[in-house]
Amino acid sequence: MDATPNTASAKLTVGDKSWDLPVKHGTIGPDVMDISKLYGQTGMFTYDPGFTSTASCESQITYIDGDEGVLLYRGYPIEQLAENGDFLETCYLLLYGELPTAEQKADFDMSVTRHTMVHDQMNRFFTGFRRDAHPMAIMVACVGALSAFYHDSTDISDPQQRLIASIRMIAKMPTLAAMAYKYHIGQPFVYPKNDLDYSSNFLRMCFAVPCEDYKVSPVLSRALDKIFILHADHEQNASTSTVRLAGSSGANPFACIAAGVACLWGPAHGGANEAALKMLTEIGRPERIPEFVNRAKDKNDPFRLMGFGHRVYKNYDPRAKIMQQTCHEVLSELGIKDDPLLDVAVELERVALHDEYFIEKKLYPNIDFYSGITLKAMGFPTAMFTVLFALARTVGWIGQWKEMIEDPSQRIGRPRQLYTGAARRDYVAMAKRK
Ligand code: CMC
Numbered sequence: 001m002d003a004t005p006n007t008a009s010a011k012l013t014v015g016d017k018s019w020d021l022p023v024k025h026g027t028i029g030p031d032v033m034d035i036s037k038l039y040g041q042t043g044m045f046t047y048d049p050g051f052t053s054t055a056s057c058e059s060q061i062t063y064i065d066g067d068e069g070v071l072l073y074r075g076y077p078i079e080q081l082a083e084n085g086d087f088l089e090t091c092y093l094l095l096y097g098e099l100p101t102a103e104q105k106a107d108f109d110m111s112v113t114r115h116t117m118v119h120d121q122m123n124r125f126f127t128g129f130r131r132d133a134h135p136m137a138i139m140v141a142c143v144g145a146l147s148a149f150y151h152d153s154t155d156i157s158d159p160q161q162r163l164i165a166s167i168r169m170i171a172k173m174p175t176l177a178a179m180a181y182k183y184h185i186g187q188p189f190v191y192p193k194n195d196l197d198y199s200s201n202f203l204r205m206c207f208a209v210p211c212e213d214y215k216v217s218p219v220l221s222r223a224l225d226k227i228f229i230l231h232a233d234h235e236q237n238a239s240t241s242t243v244r245l246a247g248s249s250g251a252n253p254f255a256c257i258a259a260g261v262a263c264l265w266g267p268a269h270g271g272a273n274e275a276a277l278k279m280l281t282e283i284g285r286p287e288r289i290p291e292f293v294n295r296a297k298d299k300n301d302p303f304r305l306m307g308f309g310h311r312v313y314k315n316y317d318p319r320a321k322i323m324q325q326t327c328h329e330v331l332s333e334l335g336i337k338d339d340p341l342l343d344v345a346v347e348l349e350r351v352a353l354h355d356e357y358f359i360e361k362k363l364y365p366n367i368d369f370y371s372g373i374t375l376k377a378m379g380f381p382t383a384m385f386t387v388l389f390a391l392a393r394t395v396g397w398i399g400q401w402k403e404m405i406e407d408p409s410q411r412i413g414r415p416r417q418l419y420t421g422a423a424r425r426d427y428v429a430m431a432k433r434k
Pocket of ligand 1: 304368
């Protein structure tokens with residue numbers, strides 16, 4: 001499934017000189033012009049802030065067609081995986097490239113389950129944080145700190161260590177995420193339970209308390225599992241590119257995933273689910289929607305509709321459709337007949353989808369638009385939303401990191417720049433400065 005050998009080339013002409021650039025074809029999706037030798041041949045760089053037209057790597061993991069609203073993991077449509085599979089099956093698929101047989105799935109589930117506990121010393125690590133710390137701040141620190149606890153899986157040149165590190169991170173993220181939550185609300189940590197599936201175990205670690213029995217709702221557990229599947233990977237987005245760039249220097253996998261968690265936190269990326277719910281709360285009632293839509297369209301107002309728009313999707317985000325359906329399932333399971341926030345969201349979506357500004361700019365709801373309402377109904381505070389995103393995206397980050405490390409042509413990532421600062425000048429002694 002390597003990129004097809006070049007059968008075409010593109011011509012670059014600058015002044016009276018021309019160069020032929022090889023064109024590479026993927027299995028599906030746009031062709032790419034290979035500019036890797038451009039500087040050597042022409043003495044010029046390309047300029048593409050925000051990487052809107054730059055493919056940073058070759059990958060076989062995830063494919064998005066933003067115009068058609070298509071998302072495939074290893075070729076399988078997200079809708080089919082969310083409907084028929086479970087999260088650990090998706091993890092296996094993303095990591096190994098194929099859906100597991102029953103035996104492979106059982107082995108994989110067992111490996112993940114057996115790695116869910118974290119080193120006991122980590123419990124004390126948590127107590128160094130303020131109780132009001134944002135759980136994402138705790139996650140950035142704790143995921144990075146895993147490399148201080150698991151020295152036997154930090155040698156990236158050893159495939160076995162890479163595998164163990166991968167399994168450890170998929171297994172321990174729910175435990176760390178639940179610990180961050182419990183620490184935040186001042187409740188004792190709940191240890192993982194091996195007879196529960198991945199999502200049920202996470203729900204229990206978050207919501208059980210030692211003084212009472214906790215029964216996991218299968219509907220909520222299935223909904224959460226679906227939410228994890230939807231978030232599992234999304235090709236070369238900001239956090240994944242961060243993980244790849246960090247990994248390209250040879251940094252250990254725990255450090256690389258911590259870098260991904262940090263990048264995900266931003267409101268333009270994973271932090272949008274928290275920001276979207278805050279926005280819906282601020283809007284409060286459907287009558288106030290026009291005011292906020294007008295603000296979003298005003299060039300002099302930095303306000304944007306959170307949970308709307310996407311760099312790649314210029315159509316309905318396929319994940320948002322499944323998320324909307326999951327949202328209804330969760331509310332109905334919890335007996336929530338009227339959720340004012342859902343009313344605002346449904347009406348806001350309707351208004352925006354009929355508004356010239358949003359139509360013209362192809363701004364549609366993204367995955368973060370309905371996820372906040374769903375997670376809030378399940379009992380998660382807003383500060384935990386991006387943590388749940390990080391938990392689910394861990395497998396994508398790891399899969400992409402592994403693919404990069406195992407690529408023999410891998411080199412350290414090193415973008416170039418267009419320098420527009422001062423030209424060379426001589427140092428001026430302080431007494432002579434004006
Ligand atoms: N509300 C109002 N206007 C918007 C919005 C929005 N949510 N998103 C984009 N625009 C406008 C923007 O002002 C610009 O207008 P103009 O061409 O007149 O300057 C145009 O649409 C293109 O926007 P852009 O910022 O150049 O597009 P981008 O590809 O750089 O940004 C984005 C994509 C997702 C950061 C952006 O749409 C946004 O800020 N959305 C809100 C935050 C959000 O929901 N993020 C979650 C993304 S999905 C999950 C994830 O990836 O983590």
